Amino acid sequence: MAVEQLSEEERDSWLRALPKWLSCRDGAAIERKFEFSDFSEAFSFMTRVAMIAETRDHHPEWFNVYNRVEITLTTHDAGGLSLRDVKMARKIDALLA
Numbered sequence: 518m519a520v521e522q523l524s525e526e527e528r529d530s531w532l533r534a535l536p537k538w539l540s541c542r543d544g545a546a547i548e549r550k551f552e553f554s555d556f557s558e559a560f561s562f563m564t565r566v567a568m569i570a571e572t573r574d575h576h577p578e579w580f581n582v583y584n585r586v587e588i589t590l591t592t593h594d595a596g597g598l599s600l601r602d603v604k605m606a607r608k609i610d611a612l613l614a
């Protein structure tokens with residue numbers, strides 16, 4: 518599916534509204550690190566993220582060790598950051614609000 522990459526200006530302006538997400542991979546992705554009280558909390562969060570990912574057909578790159586989860590969002594079909602990543606980041610943030 519063709520998805521538009523965000524321009525630098527669009528990216529900067531969207532990221533201002535997502536202060537917990539950091540730009541990485543030369544602007545092609547965003548990442549956020551999470552820490553939970555234990556593995557059960559971390560994995561429960563990951564399960565909820567996985568359900569959102571399936572619903573949206575947009576999947577995170579992630580890493581988990583015990584109570585830590587690191588999520589990187591990028592749009593493979595666009596070869597960089599797209600609005601799909603921004604929307605996904607918002608959904609993930611809302612899980613913890």
Ligand SMILES: C[C@H](O)[C@H](O)[C@H]1CNC2=NC(N)=NC(=O)C2=N1
Nearest residue numbers: 574575576577591592593594595
């Ligand atoms: C065929 C399927 O719709 C695509 O491969 C979807 C699946 N999940 C995806 N996830 C992410 N992060 N980027 C994509 O481009 C993407 N594409």
